Amino acid sequence: MEELKILQKTEQLHEAAWWEAEPDERVHCYLCPRHCHIHPGQAGFCFIRINQSGKLYSLGYGAPAALQVDPIEKKPLNHFLPDTRVFSMGTAGCNMGCFFCQNWDISKSRSDQVRSQHVPPEDVPLLALKHGCESLAFTRRTSISKPLPRIFTGRLR
Numbered sequence: 171m172e173e174l175k176i177l178q179k180t181e182q183l184h185e186a187a188w189w190e191a192e193p194d195e196r197v198h199c200y201l202c203p204r205h206c207h208i209h210p211g212q213a214g215f216c217f218i219r220i221n222q223s224g225k226l227y228s229l230g231y232g233a234p235a236a237l238q239v240d241p242i243e244k245k246p247l248n249h250f251l252p253d254t255r256v257f258s259m260g261t262a263g264c265n266m267g268c269f270f271c272q273n274w275d276i277s278k279s280r281s282d283q284v285r286s287q288h289v290p291p292e293d294v295p296l297l298a299l300k301h302g303c304e305s306l307a308f309t310r311r312t313s314i315s316k317p318l319p320r321i322f323t324g325r326l327r
């Protein structure tokens with residue numbers, strides 16, 4: 171269990187949401203339809219949610235592996251803020267296993283296998299505005315989960 175601390179990219183592990191404790195320090199993650207039952211010291215199918223000592227933590231919180239400025243036309247949207255820039259970000263790991271994934275090096279990696287960096291969530295809109303972006307997109311990995319749609323794009327102003 172101690173070696174999991176090596177995976178830690180943020181200043182402190184961030185406890186995940188959408189999980190419940192099970193006997194023998196196992197946890198049941200119900201963030202997505204996979205419903206992983208994770209033993210201590212292991213990660214879920216997505217590699218990004220880990221069980222440490224009977225608690226579920228999210229390694230992706232505040233730790234994006236990809237930050238990029240894209241033209242909004244790259245997103246699957248129709249006439250949304252045309253001719254503007256969008257601030258794209260994504261973390262390591264994904265709860266899908268598509269053979270054709272174009273971002274497999276990120277989506278099938280743990281956060282310690284890619285160059286994820288600590289970016290506090292409250293800094294993200296400021297970074298986007300600094301780079302002339304009018305919107306934010308969570309992308310690169312196309313996870314399906316309960317609280318978020320597959321691709322979420324939000325306007326900043």
Ligand code: SF4
Pocket residue numbers: 199200201202203204205206213214215216217218219264265
């Ligand atoms: S794949 Fe990840 S998000 Fe989905 S249930 Fe498993 S641990 Fe939770």
